[in-house]
Amino acid sequence: QVHLVDSGGGLVQAGGSLRLSCAASGRTFSSVAKAWFRQAPGKEREFVAAISSSGRRTYYLDSVKGRFTISRDNAKNTVYLQMNSLNPEDTAVYYCAAGPDSSARDYPNSSEYTYWGQGTQVTVSS
Numbered sequence: 001q002v003h004l005v006d007s008g009g010g011l012v013q014a015g016g017s018l019r020l021s022c023a024a025s026g027r028t029f030s031s032v033a034k035a036w037f038r039q040a041p042g043k044e045r046e047f048v049a050a051i052s053s054s055g056r057r058t059y060y061l062d063s064v065k066g067r068f069t070i071s072r073d074n075a076k077n078t079v080y081l082q083m084n085s086l087n088p089e090d091t092a093v094y095y096c097a098a099g100p101d102s103s104a105r106d107y108p109n110s111s112e113y114t115y116w117g118q119g120t121q122v123t124v125s126s
Helices: none
Strands: 002-007 010-013 018-026 032-039 046-051 058-060 068-073 078-083 092-100 120-125
Touching: 002 092, 018 032, 018 092, 018 120, 032 068, 032 078, 046 068, 046 078, 058 068, 078 092
Parallel strands: 010 120
Antiparallel strands: 002 018, 018 078, 032 046, 032 092, 046 058, 068 078, 092 120
8 A cells, every 4th residue: 555645735826836745655666657636626637747657757737837847756755746837727636646657658647546645735826
């Protein structure tokens, strides 16, 4: 079993920045892909960013490209999401996710991920 703990959310004004963290504990896989998803009130959960187990490949939702950066520290079993130039449309609960990596992985697909964090609220005021 893998336990994920999300943190770093909060209230920020439009144009501001936040850094989310997701620490993993418990059983760890040698090859684990990690991602961030978000869910705004009344909306479906959507993919935000993903990173391969090596960290060499990253994927982003089009609307966050150039503003958000996903990274990972495998020594600490932690994945980060640096969010800059935030706008009110980024307001949501953000969830980290983890699952076995593979060359055929569909990174934006939530069903590819086995483990989920509890979520951290991000609120961007205008």
